[in-house]
Amino acid sequence: MSAKPATIEDVALIAGVSIATVSRALNEPAKVADSTRRKVLEAVAKTGYTTNAMARNLRMRKSNMILILAPDVGDPNFSNILVGLETEASKRGYGILIGNTQNDPARETDYLRFISSNQADGIIVLTGHLPFGLVQSGATKSLPPMVAVNEPVLNADIPFVGVDNLEGARIAVDHLISQGHREIAFIGQSPGRAVANLRERGYREALTRAGLEIDPRFVLEANGTTESGRGAVERMFVRDQLPSAFFCVNDATALGVIIALTARGYDLPRDFSVMGFDDISYASFVTPSLTTMKQPRLEIGEASMELLLALLEGEPIKNRHVLLRADLILRNSVALYRSY
Amino acid sequence: MSAKPATIEDVALIAGVSIATVSRALNEPAKVADSTRRKVLEAVAKTGYTTNAMARNLRMRKSNMILILAPDVGDPNFSNILVGLETEASKRGYGILIGNTQNDPARETDYLRFISSNQADGIIVLTGHLPFGLVQSGATKSLPPMVAVNEPVLNADIPFVGVDNLEGARIAVDHLISQGHREIAFIGQSPGRAVANLRERGYREALTRAGLEIDPRFVLEANGTTESGRGAVERMFVRDQLPSAFFCVNDATALGVIIALTARGYDLPRDFSVMGFDDISYASFVTPSLTTMKQPRLEIGEASMELLLALLEGEPIKNRHVLLRADLILRNSVALYRSY
DNA sequence: GGCAATTATGTAAACCTTTACATGATGCAT
DNA sequence: ATGCATCATGTAAAGGTTTACATAATTGCC
Numbered sequence: 001m002s003a004k005p006a007t008i009e010d011v012a013l014i015a016g017v018s019i020a021t022v023s024r025a026l027n028e029p030a031k032v033a034d035s036t037r038r039k040v041l042e043a044v045a046k047t048g049y050t051t052n053a054m055a056r057n058l059r060m061r062k063s064n065m066i067l068i069l070a071p072d073v074g075d076p077n078f079s080n081i082l083v084g085l086e087t088e089a090s091k092r093g094y095g096i097l098i099g100n101t102q103n104d105p106a107r108e109t110d111y112l113r114f115i116s117s118n119q120a121d122g123i124i125v126l127t128g129h130l131p132f133g134l135v136q137s138g139a140t141k142s143l144p145p146m147v148a149v150n151e152p153v154l155n156a157d158i159p160f161v162g163v164d165n166l167e168g169a170r171i172a173v174d175h176l177i178s179q180g181h182r183e184i185a186f187i188g189q190s191p192g193r194a195v196a197n198l199r200e201r202g203y204r205e206a207l208t209r210a211g212l213e214i215d216p217r218f219v220l221e222a223n224g225t226t227e228s229g230r231g232a233v234e235r236m237f238v239r240d241q242l243p244s245a246f247f248c249v250n251d252a253t254a255l256g257v258i259i260a261l262t263a264r265g266y267d268l269p270r271d272f273s274v275m276g277f278d279d280i281s282y283a284s285f286v287t288p289s290l291t292t293m294k295q296p297r298l299e300i301g302e303a304s305m306e307l308l309l310a311l312l313e314g315e316p317i318k319n320r321h322v323l324l325r326a327d328l329i330l331r332n333s334v335a336l337y338r339s340y
Numbered sequence: 341m342s343a344k345p346a347t348i349e350d351v352a353l354i355a356g357v358s359i360a361t362v363s364r365a366l367n368e369p370a371k372v373a374d375s376t377r378r379k380v381l382e383a384v385a386k387t388g389y390t391t392n393a394m395a396r397n398l399r400m401r402k403s404n405m406i407l408i409l410a411p412d413v414g415d416p417n418f419s420n421i422l423v424g425l426e427t428e429a430s431k432r433g434y435g436i437l438i439g440n441t442q443n444d445p446a447r448e449t450d451y452l453r454f455i456s457s458n459q460a461d462g463i464i465v466l467t468g469h470l471p472f473g474l475v476q477s478g479a480t481k482s483l484p485p486m487v488a489v490n491e492p493v494l495n496a497d498i499p500f501v502g503v504d505n506l507e508g509a510r511i512a513v514d515h516l517i518s519q520g521h522r523e524i525a526f527i528g529q530s531p532g533r534a535v536a537n538l539r540e541r542g543y544r545e546a547l548t549r550a551g552l553e554i555d556p557r558f559v560l561e562a563n564g565t566t567e568s569g570r571g572a573v574e575r576m577f578v579r580d581q582l583p584s585a586f587f588c589v590n591d592a593t594a595l596g597v598i599i600a601l602t603a604r605g606y607d608l609p610r611d612f613s614v615m616g617f618d619d620i621s622y623a624s625f626v627t628p629s630l631t632t633m634k635q636p637r638l639e640i641g642e643a644s645m646e647l648l649l650a651l652l653e654g655e656p657i658k659n660r661h662v663l664l665r666a667d668l669i670l671r672n673s674v675a676l677y678r679s680y
Numbered sequence: 681g682g683c684a685a686t687t688a689t690g691t692a693a694a695c696c697t698t699t700a701c702a703t704g705a706t707g708c709a710t
Numbered sequence: 711a712t713g714c715a716t717c718a719t720g721t722a723a724a725g726g727t728t729t730a731c732a733t734a735a736t737t738g739c740c
Binding site: 055073075079100117 | 345390391392393394395397398401403405413414415416418419420422423426427430435436437438439440447450453454456457458459595621622625626627
């Protein structure tokens with residue numbers, strides 16, 4: 001009808017009550033008499049009133065909005081987590097705000113303005129570190145409500161949700177062992193990276209438990225990219241000894257390994273077995289399709305948002321650190337070991 | 341320092357000026373004397389003041405926030421568009437709010453609350469239709485600022501940004517023709533869908549221009565999924581005649597075609613050429629890697645956000661409809677035609 | 681030096697809610 | 711009938727800005 005949207009005052013006028021009563025009728029129906037509540041609801045319907053969130057947020061110092069800080073929004077792994085985050089948030093009446101930081105300190109700092117001005121109530125951090133603008137403001141400064149996802153935040157006791165990398169790696173390597181492999185390489189050692197370190201540790205523990213030696217020549221550095229996986233294989237070929245199976249720190253690396261081996265004329269999985277980790281979207285389209293550990297991305301998204309909202313609304317928390325299980329996905333890049 | 345963040349009043353007090361002057365010093369520096377501006381900035385630095393966006397938004401009836409309505413946030417195609425959207429928005433000081441609608445009318449309606457309560461200033465629509473809550477509110481009702489992306493909105497003159505499907509399809513089919521193919525099938529006819537229709541039209545025009553007949557038996561329905569591509573090929577095999585090349589409405593369909601042909605024992609691209617459209621992330625990992633038309637997703641995201649913000653801020657608009665060119669990506673699923 | 685025009689600053693309203701507190705009405709027990 | 715507790719509603723403040731309008735200070739000009 002009118003150009004300006006209806007305010008609570010318009011409703012109050014039509015219903016013949018005060019604005020306080022309108023507010024109560026809408027937000028705390030129990031506190032208002034049946035008859036007046038009916039009048040109010042009628043007036044609301046007639047005017048098409050919808051409460052102005054800006055005004056409410058200002059008054060309540062709460063926006064029902066969650067800021068999501070991700071280093072790379074374009075990462076296909078991220079999009080599934082995002083679905084989980086969105087689902088859970090929207091279920092509880094929260095909206096989500098996307099911040100693509102690209103690991104740029106300036107952008108991280110910039111996005112904090114949403115927090116400092118109450119435009120967002122909490123943060124989901126996928127970057128593996130505190131947003132830059134927070135770090136410099138001193139240790140004792142109280143942090144906004146925050147949950148770290150996938151990558152734990154260093155040097156800070158931030159609630160965390162992620163996959164159980166240690167156990168997942170153990171399961172992966174156990175599977176290779178169960179297929180008869182004894183000489184298993186780990187591709188993706190990466191000193192600074194927490195996730196990579198856990199997966200390497202899982203690899204070592206699985207071998208040790210099975211009573212197998214860990215050959216240092218079979219543990220190769222790689223930074224998680226396809227190119228680095230390919231490079232690692234090439235480095236290995238300049239030496240004499242080769243494993244029968246490769247456990248890779250992630251699927252991208254595994255893809256590089258597959259490409260390198262295929263390019264050298266090997267037939268996979270007959271000649272070598274390759275196992276990845278993550279189950280990224282194209283793992284099933286590679287040839288051979290990739291046997292890997294699936295990250296429960298949807299669940300990770302949901303669980304982390306659930307944790308953050310519980311924190312925010314002061315609900316009791318069971319665990320501040322949630323580890324979800326990775327599942328073994330059997331495809332065609334791993335086969336029974338056979339000697340020639 | 342203090343628990344409560346500094347307000348404009350604190351700054352005014354320290355600087356020894358009124359709050360109006362502080363506001364002006366920050367927002368319209370030209371309107372304030374150099375000396376006072378310096379004092380204000382000092383006070384701002386001392387207090388760590390940052391303007392409360394809620395209060396500003398309330399006063400200005402503007403949130404600097406854009407709502408993005410997508411049917412499936414998890415779609416890998418979407419994530420690259422999202423990067424473009426985010427980049428452009430953040431460059432201009434806007435934030436983005438994600439709404440995953442899953443084509444659920446209730447969710448679409450629900451997300452409109454952000455618009456009606458001034459929590460978002462405009463909408464980017466990727467669903468191909470008006471958000472459900474808007475449709476029912478009558479035709480003459482003024483729509484919020486809105487730009488449609490990828491899928492034009494039916495029955496409404498909404499500004500649009502997308503890829504030039506017609507021209508892209510022509511280029512794709514021209515390429516097949518240039519490789520010597522004369523019998524080219526179109527997989528993906530889909531009556532209701534605007535995008536599919538344009539690609540089919542491009543296919544027809546390319547053939548006609550080249551003086552080739554369009555064999556109705558070579559135009560098959562498919563709904564854009566991998567499964568439907570596979571099914572279309574199977575249907576084709578119950579007939580006698582086969583094309584030498586397949587132009588598929590999108591990469592997912594092409595993937596199905598490749599799977600079906602490979603399963604029947606054909607060697608691609610020797611026996612058949614297959615061309616897709618989209619260049620989805622795993623197009624390069626399929627065997628054979630997929631020759632296709634690349635959608636400039638990043639640019640689409642940027643251009644659509646640019647258009648929406650120009651609309652929003654009353655800047656002059658060159659075109660309300662932007663078509664971006666799709667690029668031919670040569671890989672290994674298309675080869676020269678050869679008869680046996 | 682006096683007047684007008686310009687410039688810099690201040691005052692207060694407006695943006696729209698929620699909610700503490702006050703007020704008035706109703707019911708119940710004594 | 712009186713007093714007290716309970717319940718429903720109203721009044722007004724608070725939340726932190728921006729900005730139209732008013733006022734004070736400065737400049738320019740003759």
